[in-house]
Amino acid sequence: MSKVLGKVYTENDADLKYVKEKNIAVLGYGSQGRAWVLNLLDSGLNVKLGLEREGNSWKKAQEDGVKPMKTEEALKGADIVIFLVPDMVQRKIYSEKVKPVLKPGMDLVFAHGFNIHYKLIQPPENVDVYMAAPKAPGPSVREFFVKGGGVPVLVGVNQDYSGQALQKALAIAKGLGATKAGVLETTFKEETETDLMGEQLDLVGGLTAMLRATFHTIVDLGYRPEMAYFEAINEMKLITDQIYEKGLSGMLRAVSDTAKYGGLTVGTYVINDDVKKRMKEKAERIKSGKFADEWIEEYDEGSKNLASLMDDLDNSLEEQVGRELREIVLRGQPKK
Numbered sequence: 001m002s003k004v005l006g007k008v009y010t011e012n013d014a015d016l017k018y019v020k021e022k023n024i025a026v027l028g029y030g031s032q033g034r035a036w037v038l039n040l041l042d043s044g045l046n047v048k049l050g051l052e053r054e055g056n057s058w059k060k061a062q063e064d065g066v067k068p069m070k071t072e073e074a075l076k077g078a079d080i081v082i083f084l085v086p087d088m089v090q091r092k093i094y095s096e097k098v099k100p101v102l103k104p105g106m107d108l109v110f111a112h113g114f115n116i117h118y119k120l121i122q123p124p125e126n127v128d129v130y131m132a133a134p135k136a137p138g139p140s141v142r143e144f145f146v147k148g149g150g151v152p153v154l155v156g157v158n159q160d161y162s163g164q165a166l167q168k169a170l171a172i173a174k175g176l177g178a179t180k181a182g183v184l185e186t187t188f189k190e191e192t193e194t195d196l197m198g199e200q201l202d203l204v205g206g207l208t209a210m211l212r213a214t215f216h217t218i219v220d221l222g223y224r225p226e227m228a229y230f231e232a233i234n235e236m237k238l239i240t241d242q243i244y245e246k247g248l249s250g251m252l253r254a255v256s257d258t259a260k261y262g263g264l265t266v267g268t269y270v271i272n273d274d275v276k277k278r279m280k281e282k283a284e285r286i287k288s289g290k291f292a293d294e295w296i297e298e299y300d301e302g303s304k305n306l307a308s309l310m311d312d313l314d315n316s317l318e319e320q321v322g323r324e325l326r327e328i329v330l331r332g333q334p335k336k
């Protein structure tokens, strides 16, 4: 029995029978969509893949042996609709394609709570709304499953018209392989806000900024960029692998005493209370909905800032060096 965690659902707590006879339409075949379609099909579920265009996702699905079809076609007779198009696209597909064919008793399923929590999608009361949110990038959702495991998933219920929404969320999570690890329960509010906080402050935003700042600090002192790339960026994976398997103190025990002492004393000097104050400010912005408003406005105006930030990153010295160094590093990776 866990001392800290709430209920953790595993294999025997979830039954595929709750979704086995249902027609499932998965919309989108990107990072998560590909993993979900392939895992759910391999788990023996009735899945149709619906896409808007015959573009890259369509081709990729065909290469994977999946038969894509137009969104309208996949939605015909669907009992469960899974939204795996980008968060900013979901409201359009919902209002133009899903809403017109929505029938009482159907299920709307999400991998992230954004559209429901921030009310971009407001479903009628007579449908179930639930989530199965993988706590991992899409490619890992597939890779873990193929190797006989699964990544942890959070399930949450926003509307329980059928009285079975939680069982169905757990069944979908099981189909993804997640009950091999563990499934925890959450709410749309908690998942949406904490997911955004994690990816902005740390996983995606904070991490990228910290790696780049360390790289430039070293380069600006006259050291060669390739040395800076190895020290500031490349080795991060191996350090986070240690954290993933053994926790923060386990990682510290795997490095030298010199690294331990230097790391523990300097880390908190760099990431100090000032930084934490700014983190709190941005976390509050997520909680208040202001980040969502800003992101929706940016998207509606063509995501120009996002494109220019990605361009700057692609053209940066660290990415130029990284592209060449990764060829060397990846050559030495253990064979899968």
Ligand SMILES: NC(=O)c1ccc[n+]([C@@H]2O[C@H](COP(=O)([O-])OP(=O)(O)OC[C@H]3O[C@@H](n4cnc5c(N)ncnc54)[C@H](O)[C@@H]3O)[C@@H](O)[C@H]2O)c1
Pocket (backbone or CB within 6 Å): 027, 028, 029, 030, 031, 032, 033, 052, 057, 083, 084, 085, 086, 087, 089, 111, 112, 133, 134, 135, 136, 137, 138, 139
């Ligand atoms: N990427 C992740 O690892 C990850 C992790 C957890 C949760 N999620 C959530 O999963 C959902 C899907 O995100 P993703 O990152 O897998 O998406 P993605 O951007 O990788 O894939 C999007 C899919 O939608 C299609 N698409 C893109 N723009 C479109 C448009 N304008 N109209 C119609 N179709 C369009 C693409 O062709 C592709 O098939 C989101 O709710 C996201 O928050 C993602």
Ligand SMILES: CC(C)(O)[C@@H](O)C(=O)O
Pocket (backbone or CB within 6 Å): 135, 136, 137, 138, 195, 199, 203, 204
């Ligand atoms: C993989 C992440 C960052 O955890 C996910 O939340 C996303 O939005 O892609």
Ligand SMILES: [Mg+2]
Pocket (backbone or CB within 6 Å): 112, 195, 196, 199
């Ligand atoms: Mg996210």
Ligand SMILES: [Mg+2]
Pocket (backbone or CB within 6 Å): 134, 135, 136, 195, 198, 199
């Ligand atoms: Mg996340």
